Amino acid sequence: MKVEVCAYSLESCLNAQQAGADRVELCGGLGEGGTTPSAGLIAAVRENIQIDLYVMIRPRGGDFVYDESEMDVMRRDIDIAKSLGADGLVLGVSLPDGKVDVARTRELVQYAQPLGVTFHRAFDLTPDPFSALESVIETGCERILTSGQKPTAPQGAALLTELVKQANGRIEIMAGGGVSSASAAQLAAAGVNALHLTGKAFRPGRQTYFPAEISMAGEIPDERSVLFSDPERVAAVVRLVS
Template sequence: MPTLEICCYDIESAITAQDGGADRIELCSGRYDGGVTPSYGALIKAHKFISVPVHPIVRPRGGDFYYSQSEIATMKSDISLIKELGFKGIVLGALETDGSIDILIMRKLLALTSDLSVTFHRAFDMCRDPFTALKQLADLGIDRILTSGQQSTAEQGLPLIIELNEKTTGPRIMAGCGINSNNIKTFLDAGIKDIHSSAGKYQPSYMQYHNPNVSMSQNTQQNEYLNYQVDPDIVVAMKEQIRYTNNTLFIG
């Protein structure tokens, strides 16, 4: 049966996603950075309150995926902590400057994961050659690859996602970026069995006073008085689509 992974940037969203039927949660912080390693406090709470599998992302910063030695050392420490806390999976990735998979660094990081399930995140979408990357990640023993098909949205990248799904000899291909209850059927009908979504919407901040002269962000497009949270109705609707598709295929 297809699985639904929900990307969550706070514990409240993770609980909402779980209650809505999510099969797995990718736990991050830093939405405007594209997802970075969650805090120790968030990890503790996730392990305590979330019963579905939680896979924290290990990413020391936003931006590109070529990391310095100090950043790699940080990633190693984060992996050790995540494993020590008892999580069952992890999300990571590293690239060379030429856009290829950093095999050496990946081996060093994977050596610390032991029995953890490993997802290679959307660093894959920044690779120069997705098919070479697919083979390399299969050789490394990666369990799944999150990808938008190297396009701005997974809908735009669907042809490549389908081709990768047909060619994979190891990692499961998980489609993500812009997938919601309105278009999930397109991916299910295409045979994609792993779906990743943030399944959310912006909610107004509880702050009543807004200082128009000060911003805490360098991103001038960011409204600091809107908070992005998982929408339970979207999660439920997506899960229903998965159940319907699975039942139809089974009956057929």
């Protein structure tokens, strides 16, 4: 069974390789659940690891419904990931009702060729997982990353088993979310094709001075909202200082 590590730094990618992982999913935007990493990070990781490197293609946090300008950004990011030696990509596009946007996802999958594509956990926000499975197969993706539509994959193990049965080898099912040494055996027994984990741990940073009342994170929206710059708010400040 393949093991994939979700990584946000070169350090984590090197650790994943040293630990025996088969593949890395490289992301930026930890606080947003994973967005497209920088070109510099992709290049550094590619130069330093030999295991498979899959790059997240997600232009922003929030939901997975994208307009044409965001699709253009995703195509450009695919070009960059290809040029920097990625082995595959991770992406997904949804419709406003949560169903898989087959047309737009297929467009990106075809644009990504010859790289393989994983459909990410937008799958877990679909209203009907069995219909969504067929939709993702239709897009040409090679695997689905899912927690079985539960907060963690161990909680979603029953659905994961059903998805594996329905897939019947037509697409890989990779369990992600709350995967650890404590749950790996249970998920393997569920029949999934791969496990996806961060293996997260924390160590003190190098900076020792931090004012208690200041945070760089600011307000972090959840999946139900999209952060944007409000032109009226910007214009109001411009008027005041002009």
